[in-house]
Amino acid sequence: MQSVSRGGLAANRMARWSVYAITFFPLIDFGLRNLPHLHIIGSIWSILALLVLAWQALRKLLAGHSAPRFGWYKFAGWYMIYGLALMFASFNQPTIAFDGYRADVFYMLFAFLIPFVVEPEDVPKLFHAIVALAILVGVHGLFQYVIAVPIPKGWTDVNEHLRTRVFSIITSPNELGAYMALTEPLLVGLFLYERNRWRKWMYGIGFFMCFGTHLFTYDRGSLLALGLALVIVAALVNRKFLIVVLFLGVVAFFLPPIHHRFVDLFSPVYLLKAQQGGRLERWGIAFNLMSANPLFGAGMGHYGGQVASDFGLGIYSDNYYMKVLGESGLIGLVLFMAMHLALLREVFKKTVKRMEGRNRYVAIGAFIGLVAIVIHNGVENVFEFGPNTVLYFTVATLLLIWGKGVAKTDPPASSVQNEGILTE
Numbered sequence: 001m002q003s004v005s006r007g008g009l010a011a012n013r014m015a016r017w018s019v020y021a022i023t024f025f026p027l028i029d030f031g032l033r034n035l036p037h038l039h040i041i042g043s044i045w046s047i048l049a050l051l052v053l054a055w056q057a058l059r060k061l062l063a064g065h066s067a068p069r070f071g072w073y074k075f076a077g078w079y080m081i082y083g084l085a086l087m088f089a090s091f092n093q094p095t096i097a098f099d100g101y102r103a104d105v106f107y108m109l110f111a112f113l114i115p116f117v118v119e120p121e122d123v124p125k126l127f128h129a130i131v132a133l134a135i136l137v138g139v140h141g142l143f144q145y146v147i148a149v150p151i152p153k154g155w156t157d158v159n160e161h162l163r164t165r166v167f168s169i170i171t172s173p174n175e176l177g178a179y180m181a182l183t184e185p186l187l188v189g190l191f192l193y194e195r196n197r198w199r200k201w202m203y204g205i206g207f208f209m210c211f212g213t214h215l216f217t218y219d220r221g222s223l224l225a226l227g228l229a230l231v232i233v234a235a236l237v238n239r240k241f242l243i244v245v246l247f248l249g250v251v252a253f254f255l256p257p258i259h260h261r262f263v264d265l266f267s268p269v270y271l272l273k274a275q276q277g278g279r280l281e282r283w284g285i286a287f288n289l290m291s292a293n294p295l296f297g298a299g300m301g302h303y304g305g306q307v308a309s310d311f312g313l314g315i316y317s318d319n320y321y322m323k324v325l326g327e328s329g330l331i332g333l334v335l336f337m338a339m340h341l342a343l344l345r346e347v348f349k350k351t352v353k354r355m356e357g358r359n360r361y362v363a364i365g366a367f368i369g370l371v372a373i374v375i376h377n378g379v380e381n382v383f384e385f386g387p388n389t390v391l392y393f394t395v396a397t398l399l400l401i402w403g404k405g406v407a408k409t410d411p412p413a414s415s416v417q418n419e420g421i422l423t424e
Helices: 013-023 025-034 045-062 072-089 094-117 120-147 173-193 197-216 220-237 241-253 256-266 268-275 279-292 306-310 320-352 359-376 386-408
Strands: none
Touching: 013 025, 013 045, 013 094, 013 120, 013 386, 025 045, 025 120, 025 386, 045 094, 072 094, 072 320, 094 306, 094 386, 120 173, 120 197, 120 359, 120 386, 173 197, 173 220, 173 359, 173 386, 197 220, 220 241, 220 256, 220 359, 241 256, 279 320, 320 359, 320 386, 359 386
């Protein structure tokens, strides 16, 4: 059998194209699903990318090589096994159960395969690719705002009069907000890291474009999630930065696109809407479904997400954790939360805390984005949208791979004293 190199993406063209396709997932998925005669490919291309990575992983295993094993995998494994058991328990509606299970775990599988083909030296290049697409999306979002792209009436509250809400290739203002909350901190980290003048300028200008697009999504959930993520990570990394973060938060609150959207949260009209067909009513439905079978819920695909909506079983829950609670009960919610908390904890301990010099800015930025996504799922079905889910697990996996490389080659303290370390 032909030997398999462990030279990372540079040594394997198929793996390289597959991984870069994942980093450009939003653009490729949108293009293939919306171009004439290609929408069929759009529905299966991610499966093909997964199969390519699975084949490369199998080749390495047969050649005697192994990939890094991360601690959060066991929590993911328990959640996946539990969901599989619930799927087989729904004998009366196998199609719904299978689709519900697939929607929950498919994009998570990339996190198990990427370590087989990506080496630590590949990670910075992939981060550059991720933010390059984010900048293009930011430019497109600003263009949509300038031309006042038409939007459905359901995207604004009854007492609001917005010029437009941008959505770009992400197709939803709320999901675009989540995408920007994930990529903006990474963009700042790369700006602080970069020494090349042109790239530094590109990332600096690109951040303001992305942040402008983020504001013009008028998505409260992602803005609040990003703010909370900044506070949490500042408290973990260096509490002195809390003052700066809180000051920026107060300034941002009074920006018109943010201020009036958050003030509306406290209006009687918004509260009435939330109780009558809005988030509060949807969360109550999830709780009632769970109450009928507290441990196991209503079954995979039976509430709160795209599968349930497609089969006429309900509408989106606007809270992914409530979706999990309604479908898989208290056991499912505990396993799901444990998986993500274990992932964030491992990323922080094994990468963020280990990074030195300018690299640490990148790690901190990427970690802030991950925390923002986890928080945002409390008011939105972010993990229901494939591009954001893939990007979340990809960024987390890349950080862990990068951390493994640092652990193997930890330099002496003296070698990084002049690199501008962000001290704790």
